[in-house]
Amino acid sequence: MSQAASRSIQALVARDYGQPPTVEWVELEPPGAGEVRVRLQAAGVCHSDWHAVTGRLPMPMPMVLGHEGSGVVDAVGAGVRGVAPGDRVVVTWVPSCGACYWCLNGSSELCAEANRGAVDGTGADGRTPLSWRGAPLHRFSWAGTLAAEAVVPEAAVVRIGGDLPWREAALLGCAVQTGVGAALRSPIRAGDTVAVLGLGGVGLNVVQGARIAGAARIIGADPVAWKGELALQMGATDLVGSGQDPLSAVLDLTDGRGVDVAFEAVGSVALMAAAFNVARRGGTAVMVGVPDPTEELSVNAFAFPSQEKTLTGSWLGGSHPARDIPRLEALWRAGLLQLAPLLSHDYALADAPQALQDLLAGRVARAVVTFPDR
Amino acid sequence: MPVFQDSAALYNILGGFFDTRVRFTEEAHLIHQVGGPILFVFEEPAAQICWVPVESGREAPFELALDGQGPSPLLTFRQSGDTAHRFWHGGLDLQQALARQQVRAQGPLSRAMKLLPHLDAIYPLYADYLQAVGRGDLVLPAHGGGR
Ligand SMILES: [Zn+2]
Numbered sequence: 001m002s003q004a005a006s007r008s009i010q011a012l013v014a015r016d017y018g019q020p021p022t023v024e025w026v027e028l029e030p031p032g033a034g035e036v037r038v039r040l041q042a043a044g045v046c047h048s049d050w051h052a053v054t055g056r057l058p059m060p061m062p063m064v065l066g067h068e069g070s071g072v073v074d075a076v077g078a079g080v081r082g083v084a085p086g087d088r089v090v091v092t093w094v095p096s097c098g099a100c101y102w103c104l105n106g107s108s109e110l111c112a113e114a115n116r117g118a119v120d121g122t123g124a125d126g127r128t129p130l131s132w133r134g135a136p137l138h139r140f141s142w143a144g145t146l147a148a149e150a151v152v153p154e155a156a157v158v159r160i161g162g163d164l165p166w167r168e169a170a171l172l173g174c175a176v177q178t179g180v181g182a183a184l185r186s187p188i189r190a191g192d193t194v195a196v197l198g199l200g201g202v203g204l205n206v207v208q209g210a211r212i213a214g215a216a217r218i219i220g221a222d223p224v225a226w227k228g229e230l231a232l233q234m235g236a237t238d239l240v241g242s243g244q245d246p247l248s249a250v251l252d253l254t255d256g257r258g259v260d261v262a263f264e265a266v267g268s269v270a271l272m273a274a275a276f277n278v279a280r281r282g283g284t285a286v287m288v289g290v291p292d293p294t295e296e297l298s299v300n301a302f303a304f305p306s307q308e309k310t311l312t313g314s315w316l317g318g319s320h321p322a323r324d325i326p327r328l329e330a331l332w333r334a335g336l337l338q339l340a341p342l343l344s345h346d347y348a349l350a351d352a353p354q355a356l357q358d359l360l361a362g363r364v365a366r367a368v369v370t371f372p373d374r
Numbered sequence: 375m376p377v378f379q380d381s382a383a384l385y386n387i388l389g390g391f392f393d394t395r396v397r398f399t400e401e402a403h404l405i406h407q408v409g410g411p412i413l414f415v416f417e418e419p420a421a422q423i424c425w426v427p428v429e430s431g432r433e434a435p436f437e438l439a440l441d442g443q444g445p446s447p448l449l450t451f452r453q454s455g456d457t458a459h460r461f462w463h464g465g466l467d468l469q470q471a472l473a474r475q476q477v478r479a480q481g482p483l484s485r486a487m488k489l490l491p492h493l494d495a496i497y498p499l500y501a502d503y504l505q506a507v508g509r510g511d512l513v514l515p516a517h518g519g520g521r
């Protein structure tokens with residue numbers, strides 16, 4: 001392959017912890033071996049992007065934010081076989097290696113190499129394809145989709161069909177895989193009662209995942225009223241709103257029994273304990289939200305043996321993108337997976353800082369950056 | 375048997391390592407980017423060592439305060455003496471150690487990201503130091519990080 005030059009592109013850059021992200025011109029190298037370059041068409045803004053900015057998710061700075069998106073492959077490096085220029089793809093953030101202990105044991109979302117790269121901010125060759133003001137620029141977990149273009153490992157992209165709109169497709173990168181996946185891989189059985197604590201972009205997807213898994217009753221809890229309304233649209237049957245204690249409200253709704261499966265989708269230690277406590281005897285609580293890595297959770301120890309409770313967690317919904325994104329796409333095509341209601345506000349890349357602010361302020365379910373002139 | 379039999383042994387060996395080796399590395403200057411004192415609280419044996427940043431121009435970018443004498447820390451890491459011993463050999467993945475509660479952190483962990491990726495240059499100094507002070511018996515055999 002000819003050694004093409006770097007390109008200057010615009011990207012949403014977090015320069016240091018606690019500093020407001022800004023849109024900057026950065027340099028992007030052409031794809032190396034095993035890498036592909038994607039021209040983004042849409043990119044979702046996730047709470048995790050904000051957690052990277054504040055340092056709650058410790059990752060190296062400076063970095064290009066964004067870890068879900070959709071776009072067109074416009075160049076591939078040596079050895080790339082699964083995609084070709086012109087392909088429509090979803091970009092996701094756990095490019096598994098296929099060879100480590102976790103990949104070989106069916107948990108590619110925990111891939112050691114993908115995790116290493118997320119924490120170090122570097123690719124398989126120890127470097128990053130991005131630079132800014134002459135210094136290396138990292139990217140959010142191999143992705144960096146809040147940018148005009150991204151160079152990512154082949155395993156970070158999955159091909160999609162021509163009928164799936166860009167904005168909807170972008171959500172498959174993180175929010176939908178994480179939320180729906182958590183529900184589909186939980187012990188929910190047809191007819192179950194489920195509680196979902198926290199109805200943000202991920203929680204709303206847990207709600208529809210629970211519906212797809214056959215839950216008969218889905219109790220959504222969030223103090224923000226419009227999020228509750230959206231949850232009803234996604235399949236929630238009951239709501240717990242502001243001013244209500246989630247634990248006592250859910251117990252009241254279930255004759256004191258509690259729910260078969262409870263989900264926490266915020267990353268709040270108090271809500272995590274509440275999720276464990278609303279699970280019935282023999283029930284399961286699934287932690288989906290991401291707390292600060294220094295935080296600790298306190299629950300009643302006696303409840304494990306005496307109530308046979310299960311406390312478990314879910315990362316990227318336990319998804320394997322190459323397997324699950326086509327399945328999610330099929331569910332969408334069948335009318336079972338709703339994507340459009342999650343999309344309320346579009347932003348140009350130049351307004352990406354505002355998109356983050358609107359997400360934080362609880363004004364949008366999922367803010368999406370689009371590139372309308374493409 | 376813990377590696378450090380008592381607090382005096384920990385101050386002497388680990389404190390000595392920080393004092394005579396770590397403080398004079400190029401990487402030590404990154405403490406200014408961390409932005410505040412880093413306190414290590416040890417159990418078994420009980421001890422406290424604080425890295426206190428000092429203004430530039432001094433010989434080393436931080437000084438040590440022992441036994442709770444330092445200012446209030448920005449970051450605190452609690453661990454057993456044995457865990458610390460392993461950590462400074464480079465034999466502990468901090469992400470895993472936090473998840474397993476071998477190390478408990480308080481404060482803005484992201485600040486430590488300024489320093490952590492650069493510790494690879496410091497780890498080899500620890501075994502060297504143990505040899506140099508006649509405690510080669512404490513050097514651990516090389517092992518994987520166990521991600
Ligand atoms: Zn996300």
Ligand SMILES: [Zn+2]
Nearest residue numbers: 097100103111
């Ligand atoms: Zn792997």
